[in-house]
Amino acid sequence: MAEGLVGTSRRSLTLAHVLLILGCVIVAFPIYYVTVASTHSLRTILNPPLPMLPGPETIENYREAVSGGINRIGGVGVDRLLLNTTIVALGIAFGKIVISMASAYAIVFFRFPLRMVCFWLIFITLMLPVEVRILPTYKVMVDLGLIDTYAGLILPLIASATATLLFRQFFMTIPNELFEAARVDGAGPWRFFKDILLPLSATNIAALFVILFIYGWTQYLWPLLVTNSNSMNTIVIALRKMISFADADTPWDLVMVTCVLAILPPVLIVVLMQRWFVKGLVETEK
Amino acid sequence: MNRATFPHFWLPLLLIAPQLAISAIFFYWPAVQALYQSVLREDPFGLRSTFVGLANFRNVLADPAYLNAAQVTVVFSLLTAGFSMAIALLLAVQAEKVVRGRGFYRTLMIWPYAVAPAIAGMLWLFMFNPSFGTLAAIPRALGIRWDPLLNSSQAMGLVVAAASWKQISYNFLFFVAGLQAIPKSLIEASAIDGAGPVRRFWTIVFPLLAPTTFFLLVVNTVYALFDTFGIIHAVTSGGPGKSTETLVYKVYNDGFVNLLLGSSAAQSVMLMVLVICLTAFQFKYIERKVHYG
Amino acid sequence: MATLSLNDVRKSYGKTEVIHGVSIDVEDGEFVVIVGPSGCGKSTLLRMVAGLEEITRGTIDIGGREVNKLEPRERDIAMVFQNYALYPHMSVFDNMAYGLRIAGIKGDDLKARVGKAAEMLGLTTLLDRKPRQLSGGQRQRVAMGRALVREPSAFLFDEPLSNLDAKLRVSMRLQIKDLQRRVATTSLYVTHDQVEAMTLADRLIVMNKGVAEQIATPMEIYDNPANVFVAGFIGSPAMNFFPARIEGGHLHLADGSQLPAPAGVSEGSVILGIRPEHLMPAPLDAEGSLSVRVLAVETLGADAFVHATLGDGDADAIVFRVPGHDRPAEGERVSLMVEPGKAHVFDAATERRIAEA
Ligand SMILES: Nc1ncnc2c1ncn2[C@@H]1O[C@H](COP(=O)(O)OP(=O)(O)OP(=O)(O)O)[C@@H](O)[C@H]1O
Numbered sequence: 001m002a003e004g005l006v007g008t009s010r011r012s013l014t015l016a017h018v019l020l021i022l023g024c025v026i027v028a029f030p031i032y033y034v035t036v037a038s039t040h041s042l043r044t045i046l047n048p049p050l051p052m053l054p055g056p057e058t059i060e061n062y063r064e065a066v067s068g069g070i071n072r073i074g075g076v077g078v079d080r081l082l083l084n085t086t087i088v089a090l091g092i093a094f095g096k097i098v099i100s101m102a103s104a105y106a107i108v109f110f111r112f113p114l115r116m117v118c119f120w121l122i123f124i125t126l127m128l129p130v131e132v133r134i135l136p137t138y139k140v141m142v143d144l145g146l147i148d149t150y151a152g153l154i155l156p157l158i159a160s161a162t163a164t165l166l167f168r169q170f171f172m173t174i175p176n177e178l179f180e181a182a183r184v185d186g187a188g189p190w191r192f193f194k195d196i197l198l199p200l201s202a203t204n205i206a207a208l209f210v211i212l213f214i215y216g217w218t219q220y221l222w223p224l225l226v227t228n229s230n231s232m233n234t235i236v237i238a239l240r241k242m243i244s245f246a247d248a249d250t251p252w253d254l255v256m257v258t259c260v261l262a263i264l265p266p267v268l269i270v271v272l273m274q275r276w277f278v279k280g281l282v283e284t285e286k
Numbered sequence: 287m288n289r290a291t292f293p294h295f296w297l298p299l300l301l302i303a304p305q306l307a308i309s310a311i312f313f314y315w316p317a318v319q320a321l322y323q324s325v326l327r328e329d330p331f332g333l334r335s336t337f338v339g340l341a342n343f344r345n346v347l348a349d350p351a352y353l354n355a356a357q358v359t360v361v362f363s364l365l366t367a368g369f370s371m372a373i374a375l376l377l378a379v380q381a382e383k384v385v386r387g388r389g390f391y392r393t394l395m396i397w398p399y400a401v402a403p404a405i406a407g408m409l410w411l412f413m414f415n416p417s418f419g420t421l422a423a424i425p426r427a428l429g430i431r432w433d434p435l436l437n438s439s440q441a442m443g444l445v446v447a448a449a450s451w452k453q454i455s456y457n458f459l460f461f462v463a464g465l466q467a468i469p470k471s472l473i474e475a476s477a478i479d480g481a482g483p484v485r486r487f488w489t490i491v492f493p494l495l496a497p498t499t500f501f502l503l504v505v506n507t508v509y510a511l512f513d514t515f516g517i518i519h520a521v522t523s524g525g526p527g528k529s530t531e532t533l534v535y536k537v538y539n540d541g542f543v544n545l546l547l548g549s550s551a552a553q554s555v556m557l558m559v560l561v562i563c564l565t566a567f568q569f570k571y572i573e574r575k576v577h578y579g
Numbered sequence: 580m581a582t583l584s585l586n587d588v589r590k591s592y593g594k595t596e597v598i599h600g601v602s603i604d605v606e607d608g609e610f611v612v613i614v615g616p617s618g619c620g621k622s623t624l625l626r627m628v629a630g631l632e633e634i635t636r637g638t639i640d641i642g643g644r645e646v647n648k649l650e651p652r653e654r655d656i657a658m659v660f661q662n663y664a665l666y667p668h669m670s671v672f673d674n675m676a677y678g679l680r681i682a683g684i685k686g687d688d689l690k691a692r693v694g695k696a697a698e699m700l701g702l703t704t705l706l707d708r709k710p711r712q713l714s715g716g717q718r719q720r721v722a723m724g725r726a727l728v729r730e731p732s733a734f735l736f737d738e739p740l741s742n743l744d745a746k747l748r749v750s751m752r753l754q755i756k757d758l759q760r761r762v763a764t765t766s767l768y769v770t771h772d773q774v775e776a777m778t779l780a781d782r783l784i785v786m787n788k789g790v791a792e793q794i795a796t797p798m799e800i801y802d803n804p805a806n807v808f809v810a811g812f813i814g815s816p817a818m819n820f821f822p823a824r825i826e827g828g829h830l831h832l833a834d835g836s837q838l839p840a841p842a843g844v845s846e847g848s849v850i851l852g853i854r855p856e857h858l859m860p861a862p863l864d865a866e867g868s869l870s871v872r873v874l875a876v877e878t879l880g881a882d883a884f885v886h887a888t889l890g891d892g893d894a895d896a897i898v899f900r901v902p903g904h905d906r907p908a909e910g911e912r913v914s915l916m917v918e919p920g921k922a923h924v925f926d927a928a929t930e931r932r933i934a935e936a
């Protein structure tokens with residue numbers, strides 16, 4: 001059998017591969033470019049064209065960046081930036097999952113007054129992204145003393161209508177009889193959740209985790225608003241500060257290193273957890 | 287069939303409380319404040335505010351800068367959605383054809399999804415930086431005086447490129463999923479009917495992909511409207527002139543940099559209406575969700 | 580082990596009452612089957628016993644203790660569900676052990692109890708498998724095992740065999756009966772299959788539209804159905820019914836034929852009911868016989884069921900049973916005698932049984 005569908009001729013198959021390779025080159029090139037740049041000396045970078053193969057300064061650049069080089073440009077060490085970003089990304093991912101699972105659990109497996117009102121209240125937050133309430137939200141943050149805190153970076157982003165809807169949808173596919181069997185077996189709300197629901201939700205949680213981790217890692221507007229002190233910056237914000245104050249002395253090689261470090265963790269997660277990521281992405285939006 | 291439930295009364299309220307509390311404090315209260323401030327005018331010292339009715343809205347809508355931002359937003363969104371969807375569709379159709387290497391291509395194709403929009407902007411800026419970007423040589427070789435930080439359309443080109451590039455992954459994955467959902471028997475039937483590959487694509491595949499395309503259109507519009515703030519802010523800061531100032535960037539700029547509270551609030555409210563329309567539209571016609579947040 | 584009693588149990592959803600007051604005392608170790616058509620409220624009744632549905636009115640006692648307000652786990656019952664409801668992510672062992680673990684049983688005790696139940700059900704070699712690796716019959720046995728290990732006061736079954744194919748259903752039916760005898764645990768079993776009901780039950784509850792039409796042993800219900808519904812529901816093929824009038828000591832049927840009327844029944848409209856197995860071919864036009872025309876014959880082998888019409892016209896259809904080798908031809912006219920004492924007479928208005936003839 002030939003590859004692919006009926007009527008896929010040899011020529012069109014070759015064309016497909018050519019186009020795909022071209023596409024991959026275009027899609028991957030910017031990341032490759034910055035990675036290569038991060039392995040060359042400042043002088044090489046400032047004298048285009050950049051060699052298209054990794055240079056000899058790899059270890060040198062990265063060692064310098066990690067041992068205080070980035071501290072000199074951004075005012076904070078790269079370790080601190082990565083720590084901040086990791087805390088924010090993990091905090092948002094776990095926070096959203098915990099909070100939305102709890103509310104979906106309440107909505108699906110309990111009856112209480114105003115249940116549907118609560119559901120709609122959560123649902124409507126879909127229509128209120130940060131961008132449309134920038135100033136007043138900022139004011140709330142100031143009033144609550146959340147500026148320059150991890151809580152400030154994380155809390156406002158962990159309410160999630162999408163994740164709640166996803167879990168609600170999934171919980172509703174659990175057969176009534178399974179729930180009742182567990183009750184007859186003596187399981188209360190906590191045991192049913194821990195022993196039955198959580199294991200059954202594992203793939204959903206993994207999928208959602210990848211997406212939310214990326215979501216947290218790539219946040220921009222919100223960290224920009226609620227961090228003043230450099231030491232609370234995420235790596236994305238720190239990078240932007242580096243390039244916006246660029247001048248003749250900017251050590252672009254170290255900026256490139258920072259850029260690679262900002263890109264690497266989420267890319268790794270997406271590539272390594274590809275199966276869950278694709279499932280999560282395509283299913284959360286359904 | 288009715289759902290069987292636990293009989294507890296307080297427990298569910300406790301479980302749902304965190305989500306409601308966060309929604310109330312960080313979503314509803316600020317949204318109400320935005321509504322409230324959009325009908326007030328504060329004096330420059332923020333000491334007194336007076337009720338001005340819809341004056342803020344009238345001023346905003348009469349402001350050439352706002353109309354410019356609206357126009358920039360439309361151009362930017364159309365170009366971004368158009369490019370990223372067209373490229374993604376082309377690649378997804380090719381990926382459907384091949385069997386060998388499909389996983390490999392997909393792995394390379396999804397990287398940009400993990401890159402923050404702001405960083406995507408920076409990457410393209412590095413490549414096309416007029417002083418040290420290697421790829422700046424390409425437009426120069428074409429005889430263009432290349433300086434995206436001073437030339438409006440070049441700046442727009444750069445942010446559109448970065449924004450489209452970042453969104454290709456997402457669109458690619460959805461187009462692939464959409465293509466896989468098309469029953470193979472339909473394509474085989476049309477092949478037997480004698481339709482060539484190109485004709486098969488336009489008469490069978492493309493119409494059947496319409497729901498996916500439609501869905502992606504809304505998602506990409508929302509993406510271009512909101513999530514690209516980082517690209518604009520990091521690469522051009524709305525410049526040169528105001529040639530890349532989008533609506534969201536303007537809300538931010540007027541509120542935080544220019545401190546025009548009433549105007550910023552009015553713009554927020556108008557954006558809110560836009561999001562509500564988009565969400566309602568999406569749920570009505572596509573039955574899928576909009577924004578990740 | 581315990582007695583189980585329902586006292587005027589009622590259930591309403593909103594304003595609609597779907598169970599209109601059911602009472603029964605189930606003895607210790609007794610096997611009671613609830614049978615009735617779809618939607619009559621069998622499951623609802625069972626689930627009220629399990630504690631999965633709130634009891635609107637009336638009381639339920641298990642082992643002499645009122646359980647109305649108790650959670651399912653506090654009622655000391657075990658339940659087998661129609662779709663088995665096995666935990667998909669747990670092995671067979673863990674499925675069976677789950678309830679015991681919650682009850683705080685651990686270690687060797689747990690292993691011993693699960694092992695014993697597994698042995699009784701022939702599941703010993705399957706203990707490490709996941710439910711999806713089991714056949715339908717095996718899943719069904721695991722569901723039984725899960726109930727069995729608990730050693731509860733009462734077993735509740737909700738159509739546990741309806742997802743199995745016909746052959747498995749018969750063998751599982753025998754197994755259930757045998758197990759229940761051995762452990763002698765009070766059981767309440769819901770089914771809409773009357774063969775299952777007749778073969779399993781010590782006593783039957785025939786339900787219709789939320790009412791227990793009759794509660795009695797299978798043979799009692801077969802011999803003396805309380806009303807038209809019960810008479811028609813139990814027995815296969817179903818009982819034949821004919822509108823009739825009692826006048827001058829005779830039953831007059833629509834086609835003009837006459838049968839002797841039972842004693843002590845006043846004149847008026849009645850419904851005559853005769854089971855197919857109680858109609859026997861007689862010499863043509865014999866005294867006190869019914870004359871029918873054969874429409875179709877269904878041969879089963881040992882027997883054949885004959886579908887016919889009373890008289891010559893297209894009056895009421897009638898079904899009777901004949902030996903497989905000795906069956907009439909289509910279109911033939913046949914005379915039928917009623918086996919003495921096997922005809923039932925029901926009041927036409929109340930549909931209650933008033934006599935046998
Ligand atoms: N949650 C509910 N709300 C309203 N009515 C209900 C509800 N659950 C059941 N009913 C009604 O109660 C009646 C009895 O239902 P039940 O499930 O007990 O029937 P059943 O005898 O078990 O039928 P089947 O043989 O189909 O399982 C039905 O008419 C049904 O429509």
Ligand SMILES: [Mg+2]
Nearest residue numbers: 621622623737
């Ligand atoms: Mg039922």
